[in-house]
Amino acid sequence: MTTAVTGATGQLGGLVIEELLARGVAASDLVAIVRDEAKAADLASQGVSVRVADYDDPDALRGALDGVDKMLLVSGADMGRRVAQHTNVIEAAEAAGVGFIAYTSLLHADTSGLSLAPExxxxxxxxxxxxxxxxxxxxxxYWENYLAAIPQAAESGQLFGAAGDGRLAGAARADYAAAAAAVLTSETDQGGKVYELGGDERLTYTELAKLIADASGRDVTYRDLPEAEYAAVLSGAGLPAPVAEMLASSDAGISRGELDTTSGDLQALIGRSSTPVADIVTRALG
Known part of the structure; x- marks a missing residue:
């Protein structure tokens, strides 16, 4: 069985390739679909087949998926264009005769009010x-979404956000990669499955601030802001306005419980608890 991973040099796609190899999938049975072949030199050196295709190039996608049995479609990062891009990949998979697709969506996508959800x-x-x-x-x-905010909070003594008292069932990127690899290598039929994936630790931002305080040895408190004010803070810190607005919208979603879950799907797939948040905090603090 040949398995393809799109966005294979990206942060999630690369981890999925690593996990598949760790699970015993032969490198010769893996296809890494990338935009920049030069960035995939390490994968090629391991024997992984590297094929170049962009989500905007239907012809290249059809060629890249030739002979592929299973595919992980890692959602694109080009907000506003993702539906057309994902459709290109799906149509290419249909034309190539791909037998199974796993897609990285968003927690509670069908009921979520997050700006990321519609695509x-x-x-x-x-x-x-x-x-x-x-x-x-x-x-x-992803807890890694806070890698920049954590040292800033430790330095300033304040963690900013717009999440209120909402709980966030985050997980490490490697946990989600392991779940994807588990689905791709499963011996049971995965067609029609919908997995709601989240971590064991369901933290409020106040609790996250305490973890940062404990790890840094400094006083850190959470400062809750209105969504628009938080977006302005993020823009003032140098983030592009669309990104700042997306992150502020996501915090508002956290306040409504839209990034929280007790499904246990992640843990069942990976066969363990999710990575401790304290490990991510420690990494962020260096």
Whole structure:
């Protein structure tokens, strides 16, 4: 069985390739679909087949998926263009005769008010309409999303956000990669499965601030802001306005419980608890 991973030099896709290799999948049975071949030199040196294709290039995608049995479609990062791009990949998979697709969606995508949700919902609907069996991996928030904020909070003594008292069931990027690899290598039929994926530790930002304080040895408190004010703070820190607004919207979603879950799906797939948040905090603090 040949398994392809799109975005294979990205942060998530690269970890999925690593996990598949660790699970005993032969490098010769893996296809890394990338935009920049030079960035995939390490994968090629391990024997992984590297194929160049962009989500905006249907012809290249069809060629890249030739002979592929299973595929992980890692959602693109180009917000506003993802439905068209994902459709290109799905149509290429249909034309190439791919037998199974797993897609990285968003936690509670079908009911979420997050600004990220509509493109994921549209992609899920297109996959449902396809004849290709599909598993939906609704990933929760990555704790790595806070790698920049954690040292800033330790330095300033304040963790800023707009999440109120909402709980966040985040997980490490490697945990989500392990879940994807588990689905791709499963011996049971995964067609039609929808997984709501989140970590064991369901933290409020106040509790996250305490973890930062404990790890840094400094006083750190959480300062809750209105969504628009938090977006302005992020923009003032140098983030592009669309990114700042997306992050502020996500915090508002946390306040509504939209990035929280007790499903246990992640733990069942990876066969262990999620990575401790304290490990991520320690990494961020260096």
């Amino acid at each position: 994921h919902v549209a992609t899920e609907e297109r996959l449902t309409a396809s004849a290709i069996p599909t598993a939906i991996l609704r990933n929760g928030w």
